[in-house]
Amino acid sequence: MDGRHGVPTCVADVGTTADDTPSTAPAPVPPTAVGPGLIDGLDEGVVVCDRAGVVRAANAAARDLLPDLRVGEVVDVARCEVLARAVHGEGPGTGSFEAVVEHPEGERHVRGRRGPVLGPTPPPPPEPGEGDSTWFLRDVTGEHARTDTLLAAQERAAFLAEAGRALHGVLHLDRTARRVVALAVPRLAAGAVLVMRHDDQVIWAATELGGGRPRLGHAAASALTRVPRVAAALADEGGGVDVDPWLAEELATLTGLDAPGSGAPLRACPVPVTGVVDALVVLAGPRAAGGDVTDPEEDLLSSYVARAGAALAAAALHEEQAHLGAVLQESLAAPRLPETDGVVWGAAYRPARETMRVGGDFYEVVGPRGEEGRSAFLLGDVCGKGIEAAVLSGRVRQSWHALRLLEDRPARLLPLLNTALLDAVATRDEGPRFATMVLGDARPQDDGSVALRLATGGHPPPLVLRADGGVETVPVAGMLVGGLREARFGEAEVLLGPGDTCLLYSDGVVEARGPGDFFGEERLAAALPACAGAPAAVVCEYLEQTVVEWLDGHDHDDVALLAIQAPA
Amino acid sequence: MADLTIRTERTDSDAIVSVGGDLDYDSHGRLEQALDAALDGGPPSGLVVDLADVTYCDSCGLRVLLGAQARARDVGATFVLQGAQGQPARALKLTGLDQVFG
Numbered sequence: 001m002d003g004r005h006g007v008p009t010c011v012a013d014v015g016t017t018a019d020d021t022p023s024t025a026p027a028p029v030p031p032t033a034v035g036p037g038l039i040d041g042l043d044e045g046v047v048v049c050d051r052a053g054v055v056r057a058a059n060a061a062a063r064d065l066l067p068d069l070r071v072g073e074v075v076d077v078a079r080c081e082v083l084a085r086a087v088h089g090e091g092p093g094t095g096s097f098e099a100v101v102e103h104p105e106g107e108r109h110v111r112g113r114r115g116p117v118l119g120p121t122p123p124p125p126p127e128p129g130e131g132d133s134t135w136f137l138r139d140v141t142g143e144h145a146r147t148d149t150l151l152a153a154q155e156r157a158a159f160l161a162e163a164g165r166a167l168h169g170v171l172h173l174d175r176t177a178r179r180v181v182a183l184a185v186p187r188l189a190a191g192a193v194l195v196m197r198h199d200d201q202v203i204w205a206a207t208e209l210g211g212g213r214p215r216l217g218h219a220a221a222s223a224l225t226r227v228p229r230v231a232a233a234l235a236d237e238g239g240g241v242d243v244d245p246w247l248a249e250e251l252a253t254l255t256g257l258d259a260p261g262s263g264a265p266l267r268a269c270p271v272p273v274t275g276v277v278d279a280l281v282v283l284a285g286p287r288a289a290g291g292d293v294t295d296p297e298e299d300l301l302s303s304y305v306a307r308a309g310a311a312l313a314a315a316a317l318h319e320e321q322a323h324l325g326a327v328l329q330e331s332l333a334a335p336r337l338p339e340t341d342g343v344v345w346g347a348a349y350r351p352a353r354e355t356m357r358v359g360g361d362f363y364e365v366v367g368p369r370g371e372e373g374r375s376a377f378l379l380g381d382v383c384g385k386g387i388e389a390a391v392l393s394g395r396v397r398q399s400w401h402a403l404r405l406l407e408d409r410p411a412r413l414l415p416l417l418n419t420a421l422l423d424a425v426a427t428r429d430e431g432p433r434f435a436t437m438v439l440g441d442a443r444p445q446d447d448g449s450v451a452l453r454l455a456t457g458g459h460p461p462p463l464v465l466r467a468d469g470g471v472e473t474v475p476v477a478g479m480l481v482g483g484l485r486e487a488r489f490g491e492a493e494v495l496l497g498p499g500d501t502c503l504l505y506s507d508g509v510v511e512a513r514g515p516g517d518f519f520g521e522e523r524l525a526a527a528l529p530a531c532a533g534a535p536a537a538v539v540c541e542y543l544e545q546t547v548v549e550w551l552d553g554h555d556h557d558d559v560a561l562l563a564i565q566a567p568a
Numbered sequence: 569m570a571d572l573t574i575r576t577e578r579t580d581s582d583a584i585v586s587v588g589g590d591l592d593y594d595s596h597g598r599l600e601q602a603l604d605a606a607l608d609g610g611p612p613s614g615l616v617v618d619l620a621d622v623t624y625c626d627s628c629g630l631r632v633l634l635g636a637q638a639r640a641r642d643v644g645a646t647f648v649l650q651g652a653q654g655q656p657a658r659a660l661k662l663t664g665l666d667q668v669f670g
Contacts, residue, residue: 383627385593432634436663458663479664483634518655
């Protein structure tokens with residue numbers, strides 16, 4: 001710093017300096033003589049110029065900030081144009097400015113303001129000349145850097161919050177995949193590709209370079225054998241993946257698109273998703289925001305990828321759940337009733353409102369086989385709900401279908417079913433899994449009546465609605481099916497005259513809980529006479545409606561009804 | 569709908585579990601745990617389950633009672649079910665379990 005040599009002694013009165021010094025010529029302040037040591041000791045840079053713009057004095061801080069500043073030369077040589085213009089009276093006239101200046105240690109942000117006129121002593125000139133000016137310069141580079149950091153952090157937080165909102169609750173795997181790549185562009189990269197494996201398929205989503213609606217594709221998981229390194233990257237639980245030309249080639253192979261982000265540098269980021277899906281996000285090209293990939297940007301990327309992972313996992317789980325529910329509903333769907341000569345069938349089935357709480361009510365009707373012309377029927381209820389109930393009711397129905405081929409007499413069929421269910425449970429150490437049911441067969445008679453044979457296990461006894469409106473309870477009882485080795489089951493025979501109806505129903509009917517009480521067997525029996533003479537299907541529909549009205553919006557278990565009728 | 573209540577008392581020889589409220593799909597797991605606990609650690613010579621205050625019992629509830637009877641037998645304890653009335657009593661009768669629990 002040879003500029004320090006020959007620096008005139010400075011005069012300063014820094015203490016009286018006001019920030020908002022008027023832009024017009026400062027009020028003359030009597031200069032105070034101070035030693036060069038004092039002005040040099042100031043943190044703030046001080047530059048004194050005469051009217052021609054020649055620097056008459058500059059302290060150490062000013063020379064540090066503007067290394068080209070020379071005392072005795074015009075201020076312009078300091079390569080701080082804004083200061084030069086201010087000194088020459090060409091500035092905005094506010095007396096203060098901000099500037100970015102070149103500096104051997106990198107760009108510096110300089111904030112300057114005009115100060116009171118100071119006279120360097122000893123002269124020349126002994127008194128400040130008219131038109132002299134003094135400038136205080138402050139290095140605000142650090143301040144700027146802090147502000148920039150803060151703004152950048154806010155921007156990243158806002159991006160993540162927005163991405164989180166956009167990804168949250170989509171709960172659809174394809175749509176979530178599209179959003180993951182769409183949101184990444186342009187903030188994180190110029191292009192993005194997501195590859196994931198879920199169950200037995202590969203799903204990919206890719207943006208064009210620069211954005212646009214992402215494209216989406218599905219492939220069998222076996223497609224991964226053609227892209228071994230993508231497959232390996234998918235399996236990678238953590239850490240980055242080395243990116244070399246293979247990535248672009250394999251992505252092109254997989255997606256059938258031109259190498260995504262062709263020519264642009266690619267980087268792969270495995271998505272941390274536990275157990276549900278394997279996913280990999282590939283970013284292409286420089287980020288639109290520009291600048292170096294700094295540590296905060298790395299953090300942003302991993303935070304984004306983590307959010308994407310959570311959204312993908314949620315969507316995948318939701319789809320699995322929905323699929324499970326659909327399969328469950330399908331397995332529990334009411335079967336079609338056969339058309340049989342001499343017997344009229346009707347049924348109603350109303351599953352519990354929530355899919356996963358659907359209980360195990362079921363019924364089956366199989367038309368006549370053989371010469372005797374007996375149709376077989378079954379209505380029952382297994383304990384539990386949801387998947388557990390579906391599995392058990394499936395077991396009961398399949399066992400019934402198989403066993404009735406060997407034994408058609410209801411009172412003998414039930415013990416066989418009981419043993420079969422107990423054996424199935426015993427082999428799995430499941431604890432009690434039982435069902436209640438009414439089963440039987442119906443044989444039309446020559447005179448138009450229908451002969452029923454019924455057996456029950458732990459189930460409400462059937463009701464008979466005579467054509468004239470009379471209601472009878474079939475006197476038959478029995479124990480749970482599949483609960484006890486020593487269970488006993490009752491049997492009954494019922495003759496339905498023309499227009500008579502036998503009604504089988506599940507617990508859900510009598511245990512329907514309205515605002516006050518259970519619907520109960522008495523109300524059911526009381527509702528029946530109104531249906532006298534109605535077709536079987538109408539009887540069931542009417543009763544179902546009656547139960548629903550009783551519920552008055554309350555939750556309910558499954559409701560199943562099966563009516564067997566001799567044609568009127 | 570009444571919440572399930574469970575109170576367990578120990579005498580010198582017996583564990584008495586008094587149950588109240590709705591014993592159904594949602595609540596049966598709690599009774600199962602309570603009955604397991606009553607049979608664990610120095611099993612009683614008798615397990616008594618009192619259903620006097622039970623307002624509703626579905627097949628899940630019956631299943632818990634059947635399971636408890638089996639476990640009581642395994643640890644050499646007698647199993648007594650008492651007090652059921654209203655719907656729970658009807659459910660026990662309908663399923664033939666009233667004979668089983670005698």
